[in-house]
Amino acid sequence: MRRRDTARRRRWAGGLLAVVTLLTCGLAGAPAQATSSSGVTAAFARAAQKYGVPEQVLESVCYLEGRLSAHGGQPSMDGGYGCMHLVKGRSTDTLDQAAKLTGLTVTALQHDTAANIMGGAAVLRAEALALAPKLPASVSGWYAPIAAYSHASTRSVAGMYADAAFKLLATGFSGVADDGETVTLAPQAVAPDTSGLASVPVAAALPAGCTQDSNVDYPGAVDCVVPAATYDCNVTSPCTYQSSSRPSSFAMYAVTIHDIEGTAQDALSTFQDPNSGVSVHYIVDSDGTVYQALREKDIAYHAGNFYYNEHAVGIEHAGIDATGYQWYNATEYLASAKLVAYLLNKYNIPLDHAHITAHGTTPAPTTGTSPNHVDPGKYWLWDYYFGLIHAQGVPYPTGNTPAAGLFRVNPSSDQAPLGANGTETTANNSFFTLYTGPSTADPVIPGASGTDPTDETTNIETQMPYYYLAEQADEAGTGMEMYQIWYGENDRLGGSSPSQYADAKLAWVAVPAGSAVPVHSYVLSLKPTTKNGTIKIYGRPTTSSTYVIGTAPTGSEWAAPKSVFEDGTSNLWFAIDYNHREAWVPNTEVTVVAWY
Numbered sequence: 001m002r003r004r005d006t007a008r009r010r011r012w013a014g015g016l017l018a019v020v021t022l023l024t025c026g027l028a029g030a031p032a033q034a035t036s037s038s039g040v041t042a043a044f045a046r047a048a049q050k051y052g053v054p055e056q057v058l059e060s061v062c063y064l065e066g067r068l069s070a071h072g073g074q075p076s077m078d079g080g081y082g083c084m085h086l087v088k089g090r091s092t093d094t095l096d097q098a099a100k101l102t103g104l105t106v107t108a109l110q111h112d113t114a115a116n117i118m119g120g121a122a123v124l125r126a127e128a129l130a131l132a133p134k135l136p137a138s139v140s141g142w143y144a145p146i147a148a149y150s151h152a153s154t155r156s157v158a159g160m161y162a163d164a165a166f167k168l169l170a171t172g173f174s175g176v177a178d179d180g181e182t183v184t185l186a187p188q189a190v191a192p193d194t195s196g197l198a199s200v201p202v203a204a205a206l207p208a209g210c211t212q213d214s215n216v217d218y219p220g221a222v223d224c225v226v227p228a229a230t231y232d233c234n235v236t237s238p239c240t241y242q243s244s245s246r247p248s249s250f251a252m253y254a255v256t257i258h259d260i261e262g263t264a265q266d267a268l269s270t271f272q273d274p275n276s277g278v279s280v281h282y283i284v285d286s287d288g289t290v291y292q293a294l295r296e297k298d299i300a301y302h303a304g305n306f307y308y309n310e311h312a313v314g315i316e317h318a319g320i321d322a323t324g325y326q327w328y329n330a331t332e333y334l335a336s337a338k339l340v341a342y343l344l345n346k347y348n349i350p351l352d353h354a355h356i357t358a359h360g361t362t363p364a365p366t367t368g369t370s371p372n373h374v375d376p377g378k379y380w381l382w383d384y385y386f387g388l389i390h391a392q393g394v395p396y397p398t399g400n401t402p403a404a405g406l407f408r409v410n411p412s413s414d415q416a417p418l419g420a421n422g423t424e425t426t427a428n429n430s431f432f433t434l435y436t437g438p439s440t441a442d443p444v445i446p447g448a449s450g451t452d453p454t455d456e457t458t459n460i461e462t463q464m465p466y467y468y469l470a471e472q473a474d475e476a477g478t479g480m481e482m483y484q485i486w487y488g489e490n491d492r493l494g495g496s497s498p499s500q501y502a503d504a505k506l507a508w509v510a511v512p513a514g515s516a517v518p519v520h521s522y523v524l525s526l527k528p529t530t531k532n533g534t535i536k537i538y539g540r541p542t543t544s545s546t547y548v549i550g551t552a553p554t555g556s557e558w559a560a561p562k563s564v565f566e567d568g569t570s571n572l573w574f575a576i577d578y579n580h581r582e583a584w585v586p587n588t589e590v591t592v593v594a595w596y
Helices: 019-024 040-051 055-066 094-102 106-111 113-131 139-149 155-171 194-199 264-271 306-311 321-326 330-347 382-391
Strands: 173-176 182-185 254-257 282-284 290-292 312-317 356-358 406-409 431-435 459-461 466-473 480-489 502-512 522-526 535-538 548-552 557-560 562-565 572-577 582-586 590-595
Touching (some): 040 113, 040 182, 055 155, 055 182, 094 113, 113 139, 139 155, 139 194, 155 330, 254 306, 290 330, 306 312, 312 330, 330 382, 431 480, 480 548, 522 572, 548 582
Parallel strands (some): 282 312
Antiparallel strands (some): 173 182, 282 290, 406 466, 431 459, 466 480, 522 590, 535 548, 562 572, 572 582
């Protein structure tokens, strides 16, 4: 989405944020942060006895929500407190409800883990009795009360929450509470009774213009689809999208990932404004709610390159790219991964970064419209995200054994959120810098000046394939590994007449040692169609000089992870990873060295 001067508000992760960490990153205990007034194991037993909620249910929720910690009494981004995530928010107030049910003070519920567990048990009991006249007779019957306890805005998200709690019951865990006590839950052979999920109420009123119905493409999405009469450019003006009949009108072979530069409500407000001139198919909120704003068959105005608009589904995510570590969380990633898995299966799209693109890896179609946007930025964790999509049953692409020289960057900083409860830290990173020589002491290659951490003129992104000509340890002794690649440099930005036109040069990218791993891709050597001709690089696979955005020298070698036929023709084009972004070269100007 278009970058705005949005205040960089600090966002604390809470709610469902631990879900994906539990599914993919193991069950490590959280560090001690505060001192509980009573033993946590004893607190679980007392709360279970008083309120009739099984101990293992309380333990599961407490670990899921807060890793057994009170977090120093600090609220989550959703206004939730303690390991039981007692919430005081705009649409939910389980904190005051717990105080009323238990007689405990709000301060105790916020800061004391034992009190927080007691309050959570009281609320869970109330949720169960609101769904049925008696408490569940077995642990399996607590599925619906746990889903209701989430106070999610949609039933699908409530089910995702309960699934995560029962996943913990099945796998077990061991963690350290604030008082230093180790709490261990042995694996439980419990089959959840999901029959009551349909009766679970949703917590929040839906945004204006949205309804909860089945008239959506993606099951479970909230219907916020805008009406054609007011927004379709084939019908009216001003407008925000173009009606179509994809995939019969245009092949659909990509998903474009964006961040909103704000909240989901910010996005809805923009996309519901017919004067905005922009649109998107889906919006994923930080709590995992998915809103559909446009039919998949229609062409959204989202990618800053109309060719990509024609062939991609666009997904916006709550967050701000420059401070994505404060926004992106495990719940948002998981909800988005499930949506993308559905799209990949539906349209037969491969699971790789050539087909699940970023707005920031999408080229501007012309130098006059450059640069394109940079979201979701350096804190979007592609390897982690692809792993979640793969866990939904989508296979990774396969092919011949990758050749020496082909690589993608797969660092530890990109593999999982490094903070507590599925949150990120500033150590999470998916961008890596290029230098003029094989040392991080050498100058950084020419790029834009005065930029923030989202700048893409001097770096590459994880999971995109590149072809290297040389490799060595960093001469500056940092332990980084240096790889020499061809890169479309923006060296003309610093000239007397600044231009976005790029020129391919040899440069050295510095990555953590051992993080360069094999990848499947074509390998191309560029050749001119005329003797001593210049090889032109395009911003879209369309035969027109309008779309030339740079050049590359004869014999330069590139990774090209995909190829397409130009719309309405038999002209074959290859997408190369030209710099941080994709770019295009016609088949007539390449020699395919190999495919792996």
